[in-house]
Amino acid sequence: MLSDNFFKYFWEERPILLKGLLSPEKLFPITKGEFFKLCVSPILVRAYQRVENEDTGSALSTIIDDYGLIKPFYESALEFKQPITLLLNNVEKVSKKLLDLRDSFNVKRSWRYDDIVLTLSNVNSGIGFHAGHEDGFICQMKGKRIWNVYEPSTLSPSYIRSVLGSKEEIVSQLKRPKEDPILSVILEPGDVLYLPPLYGHEGITLEESISASIAWRGITPGFILTKLGVKYLNLSVVKDNRKDFFKIYSERELAFAKIHEELIQVYHDRFNLDLKSKFISEKLGKIIETF
Numbered sequence: 001m002l003s004d005n006f007f008k009y010f011w012e013e014r015p016i017l018l019k020g021l022l023s024p025e026k027l028f029p030i031t032k033g034e035f036f037k038l039c040v041s042p043i044l045v046r047a048y049q050r051v052e053n054e055d056t057g058s059a060l061s062t063i064i065d066d067y068g069l070i071k072p073f074y075e076s077a078l079e080f081k082q083p084i085t086l087l088l089n090n091v092e093k094v095s096k097k098l099l100d101l102r103d104s105f106n107v108k109r110s111w112r113y114d115d116i117v118l119t120l121s122n123v124n125s126g127i128g129f130h131a132g133h134e135d136g137f138i139c140q141m142k143g144k145r146i147w148n149v150y151e152p153s154t155l156s157p158s159y160i161r162s163v164l165g166s167k168e169e170i171v172s173q174l175k176r177p178k179e180d181p182i183l184s185v186i187l188e189p190g191d192v193l194y195l196p197p198l199y200g201h202e203g204i205t206l207e208e209s210i211s212a213s214i215a216w217r218g219i220t221p222g223f224i225l226t227k228l229g230v231k232y233l234n235l236s237v238v239k240d241n242r243k244d245f246f247k248i249y250s251e252r253e254l255a256f257a258k259i260h261e262e263l264i265q266v267y268h269d270r271f272n273l274d275l276k277s278k279f280i281s282e283k284l285g286k287i288i289e290t291f
Contacts, residue, residue, distance in 0.1 A: 026101065039067045087118075087119050125205045134217055136214065138203070144206040149193075
């Protein structure tokens with residue numbers, strides 16, 4: 001479904017609106033009723049209420065662990081015109097249709113799969129300004145949302161380290177940047193917004209909306225090590241090497257093996273790992289074959 005030009009010019013590089021990418025055949029109809037049927041174990045359900053106060057672009061969130069309360073909660077929000085978004089994590093565990101949708105992108109790279117997220121939101125709602133480590137696709141299934149996208153340079157270093165796995169610097173909420181967005185688009189059914197890692201974004205619902213977020217995890221040194229079989233990684237031992245550890249690699253860098261020197265420098269002494277060994281070469285080779 002994605003063209004060669006997309007991977008050549010946009011993948012891991014810059015955001016783009018893919019207008020009408022999902023054909024009616026790919027865009028299976030999903031209703032609110034079907035959404036609520038997906039609210040079952042082991043799905044994690046969060047509710048977000050958009051707020052505009054001193055922390056512009058923010059939202060309050062809570063976990064709803066009683067699945068029977070989810071539909072009444074949302075209907076009550078509609079009645080009282082409260083801007084509410086329901087967000088479901090790990091939906092791929094209960095929806096084959098969403099698995100098929102992910103496969104249809106033909107991105108492959110299964111070793112980088114992140115969970116599939118589904119949202120239901122009423123007018124004027126959103127989950128606030130945020131950014132992630134993933135290469136992500138926001139797929140509009142129903143209704144309309146406006147999305148503003150910002151350069152990674154608008155994020156603080158502490159937030160970036162938090163996003164990339166730092167346990168010492170947890171920054172859960174951001175203010176909307178004062179800078180103008182580099183992209184502002186309205187998503188309608190069938191539209192897809194692609195976002196590379198660390199591009200901040202914020203969506204606000206214009207017309208009751210259902211959307212799916214399908215993502216591939218960002219390539220960080222820690223993530224690579226777990227895929228290479230390194231277990232029990234203690235992040236605290238690399239606190240003196242934050243600049244090296246908390247960064248995003250592109251597939252191109254990984255494919256050309258530039259990541260080797262970084263990994264060797266940061267981890268060889270601390271973990272007693274021979275990262276020049278045949279083991280790591282074979283593992284990286286299998287990963288690169290998926291590109």
